[in-house]
Amino acid sequence: MEPDNPTYSDAAESMPDVLHDQGEAGIGVDLSLDELVFDGDTILSDLNLELEPGKITCLLGPSGVGKSSILKILAGFIPLPGNSRVTTSDGKSLEGRLSYMDQKDLLLPWASVFDNLLIGNRLRGEIPDRVRADRLIKQVGLEKWRDSRPDTLSGGMRQRVALARTLMEGSSILLMDEPFSALDAITKFRLQGLAARLLTEKTVLLITHDPMEALRLGDVIYVLAGHPARLSEAIRPEKDIPRDPADDAFSQHYSAIMTRLAGETEDAS
Amino acid sequence: MEPDNPTYSDAAESMPDVLHDQGEAGIGVDLSLDELVFDGDTILSDLNLELEPGKITCLLGPSGVGKSSILKILAGFIPLPGNSRVTTSDGKSLEGRLSYMDQKDLLLPWASVFDNLLIGNRLRGEIPDRVRADRLIKQVGLEKWRDSRPDTLSGGMRQRVALARTLMEGSSILLMDEPFSALDAITKFRLQGLAARLLTEKTVLLITHDPMEALRLGDVIYVLAGHPARLSEAIRPEKDIPRDPADDAFSQHYSAIMTRLAGETEDAS
């Protein structure tokens, strides 16, 4: 791999937190979905989701309602159903400006943590950005496991690798499917902070089951519920992220989220 | 698979909630671990964990600290290290009295939800308890997906299948690794309630990252932290489970958990 470089950690420390990413300002994305049908069952119908440029949009909803499916449609993994459209604020295609973090960690089983971070560079035939990779590994707290294979990591550690890999890309638009679900409260808190810092100016769609997480990170929060599922009205908490969700100011948002989740869950499952 | 049985759902409805499980009263389990070393790194050392008979013990701790490893040692997946012992309150071996739910869902990819529940019966060469399976599928809210293959389910739905499979066994001792981590708040709440009902009299070790979950379900709560990791003193919230964690009475427990997690996380990662 990399030769032992004694100055590496200092070098990393002295670097700015946000490394050179794609220089674009935030891009707005608008998904207008006619209907999504799986095996004859209509999961989503008549749905319009707007991702505001440079903002973090959080998506909550009962299990199996179709959150991940929306992400996969945006990422192009599920072909865009007929009569549906994805448009961007700058009119250009999404292609090449997206990063995606799956609900499963999807780490390459034969590659070390380090090499898992470099896979994007390698696939694109670029010179691997080892410094950035090492910095991100350090930021998610895994420098001791830099050369470990994923099968020797704990579930939460694997999730952190997947998170680091997604941040590694530096894309302008990020789709993240429950990125912190396997982490303990403290680690989660630290990584939410890290994400908030690294994701300024990025357009992010983040799926979560944790209303606290949505309140901490979300500029805009939607709840998806019902069958077929519909989006709630947007909840837009005041203040800049990352917020302190324990703040009393947010308790009414919290209960709004819970009501919407609860009100519809009964139908969905 | 099963012939269409028009009376099935009524039959299931009219049955008592807890079906005939192993009749034993709760069994206490005591793990005394000398040390666990992976690749030269000491993960756990000098640890003594007591599972009280018929109680739910919750284990929290920072990511990668060794929680899952403890579960695997108890389940016998990691061979018991030298100088370590597992003892039970009735002196008999744990063998045949354990159920285990992995952090990953581990569903058989070729089998339907229903068949995934029956795999235990089938592996033991017993007559499959279809009624119980159908009842559990209904309880975790998946009756519509009874005959679907896991690859057509969402992450949370897969976790619910794995949970149902674990409950299906009716063992006296249950080891559960983050059983609700991929569920939304409401579904989680309902299933915690279901678990609390089905797990009365059982000895349970439950790993979670959610202090609320621990406070709702845990008779005894431990925090594992440090490197090598040590157990905190037991936290024993008053009242019977399932509790309402929003209850002000628990706020001091909540902050106790968070302090212990936070205090040690810095060292661990």
Add this chain to the structure above:
Amino acid sequence: MRLLRAGITLAGFLLIWGLITAILGLPKFLLPSPLIVAEALLTHASLIADNAMTTAIEILVGLILGVLFGMVSALLISAYRPVKQWVFPLLIASQAIPVFAIAPLLVLWLGYGMAPKIVMSLLIIYFPVTVGFLDGLNRTEPVWLNLAGLLQQSGRTGRFRKLVNLYLYIKIPFALPSLASGIRVAAAIAPIGAVVGEWVGASSGLGYLMLHANARVQTDLMFASLLVLTAMALLIYYLIDALLLRALPWLSTHNNNTTQ
């Protein structure tokens, strides 16, 4: 569609073959032109058909037995370490034995009927099945074995019954893709297995006919038989391929473009 494509491939192949014979001016007994072979095919149609029948039966019996034996061998080898350690080397060794070296022995023990042919084609067909399936069985991920072991602990049935169930419900399903891969190789080499079997001594079959035609320099008849054998090989391969795809539906996900 598939048939059309097969037809075009065939036509192209015949064309190239015809061109080679025409341009290189190869004598008929080295490589007869497609026309001559077609003529031989027609002239000897019933002869070839009769012999093809024999070979078809041998291939089928060889394949069925080969796959069965291969599966049983793989199961025994994977379930019982001693079998692997002591018997598997013999299986590998058996692959290196040329037919003429043991043909007299086979005839001595099994006579001149179907039996020695089947044994020979078995030896050839069953090996890829065994190795493929065995590899699959050995690759069951340890998490699954752990989980299954735990689930079985509380069972009241005997050790053997549990082992059988472990294979039935866990190991075999996981190994099916590898088995399918092995069966695919076996299907492709089954025709040559049958032909080699006929070398032990035969009085009918395409292999017999080819050797015979070869010995008497009837190259046109030989190539006509070869053509029929090849057609049978392709038919069998694609038939088995289609069967396998049907039998393992959860593996064909990669054919449509939706996700996990």
Add this chain to the structure above:
Amino acid sequence: MRLLRAGITLAGFLLIWGLITAILGLPKFLLPSPLIVAEALLTHASLIADNAMTTAIEILVGLILGVLFGMVSALLISAYRPVKQWVFPLLIASQAIPVFAIAPLLVLWLGYGMAPKIVMSLLIIYFPVTVGFLDGLNRTEPVWLNLAGLLQQSGRTGRFRKLVNLYLYIKIPFALPSLASGIRVAAAIAPIGAVVGEWVGASSGLGYLMLHANARVQTDLMFASLLVLTAMALLIYYLIDALLLRALPWLSTHNNNTTQ
């Protein structure tokens, strides 16, 4: 330990063989006793060694080329649908061709040197490699392809370079276990590949020696050569097996008892 066990297997095998010849009273010209074969092995030691050398070289070259060609074929077939649709049937058809049918053609085009032997053993060896690897490549899970496709979208390199990288970093690593399985089968049949190659025409090699001994009714020499060939087969198989296990460390997890 492994060697010891191999030794014991060998001894047991020789014992059974000896018993068969002794009890059934098989005459030397059908199945010579191990003692007679051992004697022949000693008497003709240098002759056998010389010819074994030739065959060993053929096996090695055949294996290396077979594995290479097989891998390249599988890659081409999997990367370019047309290749699969048009060329793959020819590959399958090639498996059904008996050596004597095309020996004259091979000789015509390639002469009597190493080339026709290598081509013959290639034909035999490379097929399991191709099918195994191809199956593995085709089975890459769609999630990975989706993810890789997304990661590549922002790349500025050409389509071809991206395809190469996709294979290099995703598809090939995932297919390695299947490739290993194919190589294992290939390793086991490589010796017979070389022997069949020698049938096309040869002036040295164990296959040549066996044919020669067979024609001269020197059954002892034939079995001595066969023994050496078999030993080579086993050696090659286990050598390659060991190499494969080393090359794919993340697959050998099932050997120790720790978990995922």
Add this chain to the structure above:
Amino acid sequence: AEKLTVLLDWFVNPDHATLIIADEKGIFEKHGLDVEMIAPADPSAPPKLVAAGKADLAISYQPQLHLQVEEGLPVKRIATLVATPLNSLVVLRDGPVKTLADLKGKKIGYSVGGFETALLTAMLSPHNISADDVTLINVNFSLSPSLLSGQVDAVIGAFRNFELNQMDIEGYPGRAFYPEEEGVPAYDELIVIAHSDKLDDPRLKPFVDALEEAVQFLVNHPDESWKLFIKNHKELDDELNRRAWADTLPRFALRPAALDVGRYERFAAFMQAQGLIKETKSADSYAAVVN
């Protein structure tokens, strides 16, 4: 009728005319025999199977018989089918090789190891060519193709009644050098062998008698015989086999039972001189006359 199993040396061809006529014309049946003929794919297997008692009779070759007896196979010749050598060394008629002396430094193909190479050495030694002066290649299945494609300059083991005709038909006429004219003692090409301990088998005499009757019909009625020959072997009805049939006719042993003792002892001595066998035996160790 008594069942009798005969293993042929190779697939049915005009060399087997005597046997086929005896069968098709019902001569075997007349002698109370029900003969089953089986063709092997490997000519060296039948003698072993007779020696092992798995078949009653086998068709083999005299040179091979000497090797078999040397190796301890309990077999003896009981009848002769073709009484002259058929084997020959063949080159292209229009090729550079005009005499055997021209073969120095050339490549020579053969198909059966052992005897044929010895034959060649014996034929070449009068021309001061030793085995080291030529390259020997076992071409196994493809004698004439290897010659025609120019991969070898000569082949030994080509049958004069067969390969020569074939090359002629294809327009590449060949030239044959006959071993018996180049210093090799004449021998019986095709013989019938039986287990040496079972020579008193009562079925053998009627079998040999039937052969004699058949060969007489064969030479008396060649055209009728041809028709009988192809009656159940339609695939043999072509130009090549017709010409081979005509060329083989004069070579059949007219007295199948008769044993030329001198011929066997002479040939044994030749084999010994060529180093193919260690010791010569008396003719009755190789052949017998059944009666």
